[in-house]
Every structure is written in C-alpha cells, then in structure tokens.
Amino acid sequence: MINKNYSEEKRKHSSRLVPYSYYKCLIPDFFANVPMHWHGEFEMNYVLQGQAEFICGDERFISEQGDIIIIPPNMLHSISPCADVSQFYDTIVFSADMLGAKDNDRSSAECIRPLINGSAGINVRITRSHDYYGELATTAENIFSCAKGNSPQLDMLLKSELLRFFWLLENSGDIYPAQKNGNSRSELIRPAVEYINENFRENITVEQLAETVHLSKSYFMNRFKAAVGTGAAEYINQVRIKNACVSLTETDMTSAQTAFECGFRNLSNFNRQFKKFVGCTPNEYRRMNKK
Numbered sequence: 001m002i003n004k005n006y007s008e009e010k011r012k013h014s015s016r017l018v019p020y021s022y023y024k025c026l027i028p029d030f031f032a033n034v035p036m037h038w039h040g041e042f043e044m045n046y047v048l049q050g051q052a053e054f055i056c057g058d059e060r061f062i063s064e065q066g067d068i069i070i071i072p073p074n075m076l077h078s079i080s081p082c083a084d085v086s087q088f089y090d091t092i093v094f095s096a097d098m099l100g101a102k103d104n105d106r107s108s109a110e111c112i113r114p115l116i117n118g119s120a121g122i123n124v125r126i127t128r129s130h131d132y133y134g135e136l137a138t139t140a141e142n143i144f145s146c147a148k149g150n151s152p153q154l155d156m157l158l159k160s161e162l163l164r165f166f167w168l169l170e171n172s173g174d175i176y177p178a179q180k181n182g183n184s185r186s187e188l189i190r191p192a193v194e195y196i197n198e199n200f201r202e203n204i205t206v207e208q209l210a211e212t213v214h215l216s217k218s219y220f221m222n223r224f225k226a227a228v229g230t231g232a233a234e235y236i237n238q239v240r241i242k243n244a245c246v247s248l249t250e251t252d253m254t255s256a257q258t259a260f261e262c263g264f265r266n267l268s269n270f271n272r273q274f275k276k277f278v279g280c281t282p283n284e285y286r287r288m289n290k291k
Contacts, residue, residue, distance in 0.1 A: 020094035020158070022147035027052055027079060027087050031245075032277040034079040035238040036193055036228045042115075043071040043093045046140050050087035053080045055229050056124045057186045063087065066133075068126040068140050070169075072115050075124075076186045076193065080229060090144045098159050099166060111170060114178075121178040122169065132172045139165045185227035189213060192224060192232070200239045201263045206232055240264060241277045248286040255282040 025045075027033065036055065047067040054061055054069060056077045063069065071077050073096060081087065095101075096116050100108045114120030126136055139161050146158035169175050192209040209232055210220035224232050240262045247258045259270035259282075274282050 018150075018155075019098050020092055020147060022144070022150070023091040023093075025087075025089050025091050027089075028081040028279070029086055032241070032279065033081060033238065034077075035235065035242055036076055036078040037197070038074050038076050039093065040073050041093045041095050042073060042099075043069075043077075043091065044140065044143065045069040045071075046090045046144060048088045048090065050089075051082045051085045052087035052089075053082060053229065054078070054125075055080075055227075058184050058227070059124060060229065061125060063089075063125075064127065066128045066137065068136060070122055070124050070126070072122055072124075074116075074118070076190060076227075078229060092144060092147050094162065098162055100163075111166070111175070115175065119178055121176050123174040126174070130172070132168050136165065136168055139168065185223060189220075189224050189227045192220070193228070193235075196232075196236055196239055200236060200243065201261065203263075203265075204236055236263075237273050238277065241274055244270070244274065244282065245278065245285065245289075248282055249289045258282065 047063045047065055049065055052063050054063055056071055057075050062082060099112045101112050101116060115122060126133065130136065142161045143158060143165065146154040146161060191212045195209060195212050196204060206217055206221060210217045213220060221232065228235055244258050244262045247253055247261060253261065256267050259267050264270035271281060278285055
C-alpha cells in the first residue's frame with residue numbers, strides 16, 4: 001500500500017510559534033530546480049525578475065515578472081528553470097492557521113477550509129492583466145515585508161494582509177467550487193511520485209511505477225511526463241540529487257557514501273548527474289554551502 005505522506009516535503013515550514021517561513025529564491029543559481037512535491041501549508045510566490053516553468057496540479061505555465069502564484073495545501077507542484085534565464089522570486093510558506101482555518105466562524109467554514117479539503121479551487125496564477133492586480137500586488141508586497149521583518153508585532157499585520165489577499169481573491173471569483181476529477185493528470189500519477197520519494201535509495205523501474213498506478217508502461221510514461229514535466233527516470237535523478245545536496249551540507253559523508261545513500265550505484269554517474277542538475281561537482285557544492 002502506498003502511504004500518502006511519502007512525497008510530502010519533509011521540511012517543516014511552520015511551527016506553532018512562527019506559523020510561516022520566508023525564502024529569497026533564485027533559480028537555477030541557488031538551486032537547480034524544485035522537483036515535484038507537496039506540503040500541508042499554503043505557498044505564495046512573487047516573481048520579482050525573470051522566468052521559470054511552474055507546474056501546479058494540472059496547470060503548466062511560464063511565469064513572468066510580477067506574477068503571484070498561490071499554491072493551496074496538498075497540491076503537487078514543481079518549478080524548473082527556463083533556458084538561459086534566471087528567476088528571482090520571494091516565497092512564503094504558511095500554515096492555514098494564519099487564515100483562521102481552525103476557527104468555527106462562518107468565514108472559516110465557508111471560505112478557508114474548503115481550500116484545504118479540496119472542495120474549493122483557486123486560480124493559482126495572478127498576472128498583471130488581473131482586474132484586481134494593483135490591490136493584490138500591494139497586499140503581496142505587504143505580506144513579504146512583514147515576513148522579512150519577522151517579529152511578533154508584524155505577525156499580526158501579516159495575518160490581516162493574508163486575509164485581505166484571500167478576500168480579494170473571493171471577490172474577484174478566483175476561488176470557486178472545485179470540480180472533482182479523478183482523471184486529473186497530477187492525481188493519477190501522485191502514487192508514483194510518492195513511491196519515488198520514499199524509495200529513491202533503491203533501484204526503481206518504470207514497470208514498478210506503472211504498477212503503482214495500474215497503467216501500462218507506455219501509457220504511464222506519457223502521463224507522467226505530461227503531469228511532472230519530465231520523464232520518470234529524470235525525475236528519479238532529480239529527487240536523488242536533491243537529497244544528495246542535503247547530505248553534502250548537513251553530514252560528513254564522502255561523495256561516494258552520499259552517492260550510494262541517495263540511490264546511485266556508480267560514482268562517475270553520480271558526479272555526471274550532479275553537475276548536470278547543480279552546475280558544479282559535489283565537492284565544490286559542499287565547499288560553497290557547508291554550514
């Protein structure tokens with residue numbers, strides 16, 4: 001049986017004391033890509049410069065400067081760089097508690113919790129052509145300003161600005177009743193993504209992955225690439241390299257030990273794949289990022 005938590009991102013973005021995390025991001029300069037994953041918090045990305053390819057559920061698009069991307073809890077999503085272009089963007093990942101998800105009032109019951117349980121959908125991409133863009137962008141800027149300030153007093157303002165942002169989305173029709181669709185690309189291949197994230201240390205075949213979603217090998221390969229944006233074999237390498245980066249910065253394992261621990265059985269292949277995705281050798285990466 002596939003455990004639904006397998007592909008959930010293990011990083012804890014929030015705590016009871018500070019229910020959000022802020023990140024300043026530059027892709028591919030800070031990291032090669034963000035492989036397909038999901039987490040239990042909301043995520044907001046504000047594109048300050050450049051472009052990147054986003055996959056959010058079944059939606060796939062190239063971002064532009066000024067875009068605001070809202071990702072609800074448990075939605076599969078990934079970010080990949082565009083050729084010869086970097087993207088500089090702010091990210092905040094925050095607990096639904098900041099929107100009053102656990103409250104018992106009608107606004108929480110009818111407007112917030114449906115976004116968490118999937119009974120409501122949301123337009124994930126807000127562009128400059130949006131009718132409410134000026135107000136949404138100003139509110140997003142206030143949100144990130146509060147997150148960067150990182151104080152108990154600013155947390156109060158951050159909560160109010162988040163609620164204002166979602167109120168604007170409600171008013172503009174960007175939050176709507178969800179249409180349940182068991183055939184959506186992302187949900188169809190979710191068990192395979194979960195299997196890879198749990199078993200990346202082992203030898204994984206396409207046949208095994210196809211079995212997890214009860215599809216033929218050829219049909220699975222097509223559906224996986226359509227949903228994730230890359231083939232299954234390349235996605236497996238992305239997950240392995242992502243975990244190798246963590247190992248290189250947080251442990252004292254050698255490159256060979258790291259390679260084996262992350263599922264590579266050939267050191268030269270590990271070095272080749274690492275440089276392909278990260279742009280430098282494992283040892284160079286460790287020197288640059290070792291805490």
